[in-house]
Amino acid sequence: MNIDILKTRREFLRTGLLGGSLCWTLPAFLSRTMQTLHAQADGSLIQGVTGRDGNILVVLQLAGGNDGLNTVIPLGNDEYRKARPTLGIPEGSILKIDPATGLHPSLSGLASAYQDGHLAIVQGVGYPNPNRSHFRSTEIWATAVDSDKSSTTGWIGRYFDNACSGSDASVGVAMASQLPQAFSASTPKGVLYQGGGGSKKKASKKHGSNLSDSDSSTMSMEEDDAGEAGGSIGMLNGPGNLGKMSALDFLERTEMDAKVSQQEISNASAKAKNLVPFPSSRLGQNFAMVSRLIAGGMPTRIYYLSLGGFDTHTQQAGAHERLLKEMGDAVSAFLADLNAQGNLGRVTLMTFSEFGRRVKENASGGTDHGAAAPLFLAGGGIKAGLLGQMPSLAPNNLFDGDVKYNTDFRSVYATILEKHLGVKPEPILKNSFPLIHAYG
Amino acid sequence: MLSTLAASDWDRVKAGLLLQRAGFGGTPDEVDALASLSPAEAAESLLGLTKAPPLDPPSFLQEQPIGESLKNERDKMKSLSEQAKAEAKKQMFQYARANQGRQLTELRGWWLKQMAEPPRAAREKLTLFLHGHFATSFEKVRSPYLLYQQNNLFREKAYGPWSELVLGVAQDPAMLIYLDGAQNRAESPNENFARELFELFTLGEGNYTEKDIQESARAFTGWSVGTSADKKAGLQLGSRPVFKNVPKWHDPKSKTIFGASGNFDGTDVIRLALSQPAAPRWITQKLWRFYAGWPAPEPLLQELVKEWQSLKGQIRPFLMAIWTNPNFYDPVRAADRVKSPTEWLVGLCRQIGRPLPAPALSAHILNQLGQNLFEPPNVKGWDGGIAWINTATMSRRYEYGSWLVDGTQGIQKLNSLNLVRVAIESGVAGMSPPEISPEGTVLSRSGKELDPAEKSVAKEKLKELLSLPPAPVDGLATAEQRQNAEKLLAALAVRFLPGETIPRDLGQRFQQAAGESIPFTDASVRKMILSMIQSPLYQVT
DSSP: OOOTTOOOHHHHHHHTOOOGGGTTTSOGGGHHHHHHHHHHHHHGGGOOOOTTTSOEEEEEEETTOOOGGGTEEETTOHHHHHHOTTTSOOGGGSEEEETTEEEOGGGHHHHHHHHTTOEEEEEEEEOSSOOOOHHHHHHHHHHOOOTTOOOSSOHHHHHHHHHOTTOOGGGEEEESSSOOGGGOOSSOOOEEOOOOOTTSOBOOOOOSOSSOOGGGOBBOOSOOTTHHHHHTSOOOOOOOOOTTOOHHHHHHHHHHHHHHHHHHHHHHHHHOOOSSOOOSSHHHHHHHHHHHHHHTTOOOOEEEEEEOOOOOSSSHHHHHHHHHHHHHHHHHHHHHHHHHHTOGGGEEEEEEOSOOBOSSOOTTSSOOBOSOEEEEEEETTBOOEEESOOOOOOGGGOBTTBOOOSEEHHHHHHHIIIIISOSOHHHHHTSOOOOOSOBO | OOOOOOGGGOOHHHHHHHHHHHSSOOOHHHHHHHHTSOHHHHHHHHHOOSSOOOOOOOGGGGSOOHHHHTHHHHHHHTTSOHHHHHHHHHHHHHHHHHHHHHHHHHHHHHHHHHHTSGGGHHHHHHHHHHHHHTOOOHHHHOOHHHHHHHHHHHHHHTTSBHHHHHHHHHTOHHHHHHTTGGGOBTTBOOOHHHHHIIIIIISOTTSSOHHHHHHHHHHHTTEEETGGGGOHHHHHTTOOOOEEEOGGGSOOSOEEETTEEESOOHHHHHHHHHTSTHHHHHHHHHHHHHHHSSOOOHHHHHHHHHHHHHTTTBHHHHHHHHHTSGGGGOGGGTTOOBOOHHHHHHHHHHHHTOOOOOHHHHHHHHHHHTOOTTOOSSTTOOOOGGGGOOHHHHHHHHHHHHHHHHOOTTOOOBTTOOHHHHHHHTTSSSOSOOOBOTTSOBOOOOSSOOOHHHHHHHHHHHHHHHOOOOOOOGGGSOTTGGGOHHHHHHHHHHHHSTTOOOOHHHHHHHHHHTOSOSSOOHHHHHHHHHHHHTSGGGGBO
């Protein structure tokens, strides 16, 4: 099987390769698919920027609802102490980043990124009429529509539709078991990559299946550390309309996408090495892989990772500390490696969670679903600092016990789209949102 | 009215398609049996009796509710220190969770078994449609018992009038919990159920107003769940709630819904909704799309609606009508229907003649393929069609196909099957309820971690789950068919790709897969089968 020469589907279409040696993998009945795809391929002769040399966005979803208030913590705040008698982080251990604000003690990696000038903290991010359902709120973040509306496409999918037509499916790579809903597009894009499973043992190569992602395969003999909460988050809506493709055309195309992207990924990851050590956690290893893919010249523009387990209704303290440490250590290794590879300047990392948590801790040592929360933006182009305002915790300023948002999450999206990915946000977000000053 | 296929147009190709689409596929013998009947007789024989045949419920139904089993220990908790109390609560929560997970796996395995029984297949397929249509998730309901009750409601009412089914669902405890009907009170109406009833279950977006939703939510007040409905913890610990109509929670004031005014209750809302012009269009299109795989264009949809109305919304005769309609077998559309993961798994096991993998493994496979039964992604259910397919699920279909055909000895890979879960679900660990000692310490832990001994037993169990023998293919091809690649292909195509036209070059690829050594051994036969299963064509029907 001579698939090495098929670096991308686009090249394949452009060169019209259908040599004898390819017949087995690409039978002639693909020709209908080819015709359908040809229009898209034509545009690729004037192919725009790709992840090989252009800017890249990495999205990290903290699934389950991260407790924003114990992530970015107000200092010397009586309301905080009153609301969090047992869960409050002792003032002395908070990593102070300005006179009124600090980070959770296990976020030392992020605190140094802040000092290095590569981290911005956007406070009070949310949206009007907050929804406290994991699924619905995740969907609102994914589709970027008003909380009383719905959409079959995600904001990243609309970016693909608007700015990446003619790209390979690997323009978006999700290190997950399902494509994120944010990827849903009119023209389906995005491939899944099951990242190396952290410290888990490498599996032997699989026989039989010609499509298995054998280099990444792991047998999870350890407890699944993704946590239950991540699993509670709904999966994506299906791809949108197929135009003139039949279901069989689509399947044939997906089969090819799987083969091509698998080849792209193993080529890219083989070309590059990580230059700094990464944590052995699953997230750490996924970030290590993303850094290698970027360094190896993948055309991917959007990477999507997720860390689950943030739905801390009971016994929050230890679990939250571990999760933040896993996140902070992985992110700081990622930033260091990008920097060492010379890629930090063209990468932005954005974290988000579907909601924050209730200001007042509950009776089981945990917190219930809340509303607005801070998020992190990191990368070489990011102007370090605190953006937005720390929401007031005074009971009469809360709405149903939750902090009010002051920055719409779509302002963050709009800023990334315009300032980092270089596209007009309006057609993608279907509305205009004020930009935030996140870039230098 | 829908036209009917002439008996002279009925053949094995159409019979093969029907067997796949109406149920979960089957063997060439079953195709032949259907082909020998008239189209109407074939549809009748698949549908079976109007009344649901009796079945053996899953064995966990015999267990006492988890909450009851913990009652003694909960009573002891009162005297504990705050810290010990918190620990005990945590242990009990984990114990309850672990039990729920075990029961859920049993429930999944039980349902798949029903699907794999040929006489039940059509009713179970419709039950699967209804599960996706009235999507309700374990994630919120937490009670495998209630999910079983709902599943059985679908099964029993599947063939009757649509209106009775909708009413049954509106009074179903799992649905009342899932869409918050149980919390719907006159003084604070919860619109969740009313909204989804119109948007997803009966009418579709754009066919109602926000006002209709608000007023309907008021009409549904009073429909609730047993005494423990308000206590989430009580439900999680497994009490057995039932539907309850509580008059004092009902809003008796007048409501205006779809232009009609009166002191309506839930039954009235359903009657009013189903009398909207959008109602028959919504359900007939959904049924057509589920079974045919593509949306009915307007003229056909109008015929479907007329048929539905003349049948007074009876589901069984409506299925008869669409399964015997010529459009259902449009050859241009023969490859447009993507098999759902459940159809794929049950169908493949039936075709190769092996029992379904152990429940935990089957559940894992379906989850990895995107159809976690009893945990649909959201209230919209599964989108179906091409949404089943992405680069990962496509690769996994090929990979799991190779497990099921070649067997799984030596396979080291099982992405993210949780060892603790396997241990719990197979009874290896974690299933003793926590006990509180007289000194007030919590004696047994449950559900979250494994000690080294349990871990090694669990690993063995996992290996056992994974070690499927190779598929028994000796009976799938005769000695004569094993002498010639073309004949072998013909024999296997009838079994694995019934109703599909195999392009010549694809057929050559299948033949090449079997190799050159004649007569073809079982291993060669498996290779050809695998090449068929690992093709886009196998994913459609």
